[in-house]
Amino acid sequence: MKYDLLVVGAGIVGLAHAYTAARRGLKVLVLERDAACVGASIRNFGFVTVTGQKAGASHARARRSRQVWAEVAPLAGIDVVHTGLFLAAERPEAHAVLQAFMATEMAEACELLSPAEAADRNAALRTEHLQSVLYSPHELRVESRTAIPRLTTWLATAHGVEFRFGEAVLAVDTPHVQTARASYQAERVVVCGGAELNGLFANSWLPHRLRMCQLQMLRVRPEPGFKLPASVMGDLSLVRYEGYSELKEASALRARLEQEEAASLAHGIHLIVVQSADGSLVVGDSHHYGPVLPPFASEEVDALILRHLRMSLHIKNVEVTERWVGTYPSSATEPCLVEAPAANTRLVTVTSGTGASTAFGLAEEVLNNW
Secondary structure (H helix, E strand, C coil): CEEEEEEECCCHHHHHHHHHHHHCCCCEEEEECCCCCCCHHHCCCCEECCCCCCCCHHHHHHHHHHHHHHHHHHHHCCCEEEEEEEEEECCHHHHHHHHHHHCCHHHCCCEEECHHHHHHHCCCECCCCCCEEEEEEEEEEECHHHHHHHHHHHHHHHHCCEEEECCCEEEEECCEEEECCCEEEEEEEEECCCCCCCCCCHHHHHHHCCEEEEEEEEEEECCCCCCCCCEEECHHHHHCCHHHHCCCCHHHHHHHHHHHCHHHHHCCCCCEEEECCCCCEEEECCCEEECCCCCCCCHHHHHHHHHHHHHHECCCCCEEEEEEEEEEEECCCCCEEEEEEECCEEEEEECCCCHHHHHHHHHHHHHHHC
């Protein structure tokens, strides 16, 4: 049981490292404590977001990750449900942010549409109260609940990656790895523990003062025939995604939102809507922070999210079929962290809730720099 690379964690960050290493001809083992991936990697939108990522390294990782998703998805039998993004600006201050964004390098291939132009492309959008709409062609959407298992199966069958599920890792002292069931040896070990901050290498995370972030999301069944050709976001996203919020024009928008949407800001809400192959919509989300968070969803938060949904789309039926919470580690300053407690050991975590959007690019960086 000797390997070139042993990966701890079978979420998207761990799978991205396994894929990158396997493509380079390495013998890879992935260990996962649960019987299947049930964490943040399957509790999200499956929305690979490029536009709006923080300028610099995060945006570059997202661009690269989007390329990898597009290459891997058809090979792994993963459906790309839809592509693109419509970000609707309701307030004049939001329009000013979009105008400023269009002047940046990150706006390459994006378009700033009038409300009428946006309505022609996306009939589901409510455009009568809009100032403008940013359209980005870069985003793509997969169904996380099926994409992660299919990616796992494909890595095993097409690339020879070995997986051990239901096997908790107790200690890592590279090249030795001890689990609750067996001992392994690996030339290199990368630990991608996600929300587990108090287990392996807990002391390595302490200086970063990480918090847990918990989000609420819903699945909604609209009326038959409702079609959403691309993902949808709104004004609140412009003060959350750093590619927009770090523009100086965003301060005026935030000031207005603090007056008009104080409750939504207090709960960290910004609207994202995507559609699944069965026609249902995945809608969210909120953000609450702390060292530990209760596993109870708030009806007040869900009601706010659904209000933003109704304001943004021509939707008559809003039947909620599922509700859930997701949890991930969060840093106030860093979108991701890579620690090296030993020469042949790396600790990798995404601390911005953008694992699906940036993990493949991040994994390439880790292995290139190792």
